[in-house]
Amino acid sequence: MDKVIFVGAGSMAEAIIAGIVNKSVMRAKDIYVMNKSDEDRLIYMQNTYGVSIVSAERNELSDAGLFILATKPKDIHQAMADIVNHMNDDAAALSVIAGVSIATIESGLGARPIARSMPNTSATIGKSATGVSMNQSVNNNMNKKIISLLSSIGIVKEVVEDELHLVTALSGSGPAYVYYLVEALEEAAISKGLCADTARELIIQTLEGAASMLKKTGEEPSILRKNVTSPGGTTEAGLRALEKNSFKQTISHCINDAEARSRELGIMTDPKIT
Numbered sequence: 001m002d003k004v005i006f007v008g009a010g011s012m013a014e015a016i017i018a019g020i021v022n023k024s025v026m027r028a029k030d031i032y033v034m035n036k037s038d039e040d041r042l043i044y045m046q047n048t049y050g051v052s053i054v055s056a057e058r059n060e061l062s063d064a065g066l067f068i069l070a071t072k073p074k075d076i077h078q079a080m081a082d083i084v085n086h087m088n089d090d091a092a093a094l095s096v097i098a099g100v101s102i103a104t105i106e107s108g109l110g111a112r113p114i115a116r117s118m119p120n121t122s123a124t125i126g127k128s129a130t131g132v133s134m135n136q137s138v139n140n141n142m143n144k145k146i147i148s149l150l151s152s153i154g155i156v157k158e159v160v161e162d163e164l165h166l167v168t169a170l171s172g173s174g175p176a177y178v179y180y181l182v183e184a185l186e187e188a189a190i191s192k193g194l195c196a197d198t199a200r201e202l203i204i205q206t207l208e209g210a211a212s213m214l215k216k217t218g219e220e221p222s223i224l225r226k227n228v229t230s231p232g233g234t235t236e237a238g239l240r241a242l243e244k245n246s247f248k249q250t251i252s253h254c255i256n257d258a259e260a261r262s263r264e265l266g267i268m269t270d271p272k273i274t
C-alpha cells in the first residue's frame with residue numbers, strides 16, 4: 001500500500017495503526033497522521049509507532065493513495081472540507097466512522113473509491129471483527145488493498161451498506177458490552193468475598209475459554225451451554241435468574257438502541273437531510 005493518511009488520530013486510529021504496524025502489513029514510514037488541533041497527540045503517535053505527521057496547510061496530502069477517515073461523526077464535514085482540495089483524483093477513502101453513509105462521504109470528497117467500515121478496538125491486538133462496504137468506484141485492486149489492510153487488524157466481512165448499522169451495534173460497540181459484563185461479574189464476585197485479582201483472572205480465562213470453544217469446536221452456543229448445565233445444578237440456577245430478569249430482552253434492547261443510534265448519526269450527518 002502507498003502513502004496512507006489517517007484523518008483523525010484518536011483511539012480508533014491508534015488501534016488500527018497499532019494493528020497494522022505490529023503485523024508489519026505496512027511500513028510505519030508509509031503511515032501519516034493528522035488531526036484537528038492536538039499536537040501532543042500527534043507527537044505521541046509519532047514516537048510510539050514511528051508514523052509521520054502531515055497537515056493540509058503544508059500541502060502534504062497530494063501523493064497519498066488512501067485516506068482513513070477516523071474523526072467523530074460530528075467532525076467529518078469539516079475534516080472532508082479541510083482535505084478535499086489537497087487529494088489527488090485517484091485517492092481512495094476508507095471510513096471507520098459510525099453511521100456516516102458512503103453517499104455523505106461522496107458529497108464531501110467527490111466521486112472516488114470509498115469504503116465504509118466498522119472495526120472495533122480489538123484491532124490493537126489484531127483481533128478486530130470488522131464489517132465493510134464499498135462503492136462502485138472501488139476496483140478489484142483497491143478492494144484487495146482495503147481488505148488486506150483491514151485483515152491485518154482482524155477478521156473482515158463484506159456486507160451491504162445498510163447492514164453496517166447493525167454491525168456497529170453488534171461488533172463495533174460489542175467490546176464495551178463484554179467489558180461491562182466483566183465489570184458486573186467482578187462486582188458480584190468481589191461483593192461475595194472473592195479477592196479482586198483472583199476474580200479478574202478467573203473471568204478473563206472463562207471468557208477466553210468460552211470464545212475458543214465456540215471457535216474451535218464449531219458447536220452451537222446452545223449445545224455448549226447445555227453441556228455446562230447439569231440438571232438441578234448451579235448453572236441451571238444461574239441461568240434461571242438471567243431468564244427471570246429478562247436477559248435476552250435486555251440484549252435485544254441493547255442492539256436495537258445501538259443500531260438506531262447509528263442510523264441517527266447517519267441522518268444527522270447527511271447533507272441532504274440536515
Ligand SMILES: NC(=O)C1=CN([C@@H]2O[C@H](COP(=O)(O)OP(=O)(O)OC[C@H]3O[C@@H](n4cnc5c(N)ncnc54)[C@H](OP(=O)(O)O)[C@@H]3O)[C@@H](O)[C@H]2O)C=CC1
Binds near residue numbers: 009012041071097172
Ligand atoms: N472507539 C471505538 O471503539 C470505535 C470508534 N469508531 C469510530 O471511529 C471514529 C473515531 O472515534 P475515536 O477514535 O474513539 O474518537 P477520538 O475522539 O478519540 O478521535 C477523533 C479524532 O478526530 C480528530 N479530528 C476532529 N476534527 C478533525 C478535522 N477537522 N480534521 C482532522 N482530524 C479531526 C480529532 O482531533 P483533535 O483531538 O485534535 O480534536 C481526534 O484525533 C468515530 O467516528 C467512531 O464512530 C469505530 C469503531 C470503534
Ligand SMILES: O=C(O)[C@@H]1CCC=N1
Binds near residue numbers: 098168172173
Ligand atoms: O460508540 C461509538 O459510537 C463508536 C462506534 C462503535 C464503537 N464506538
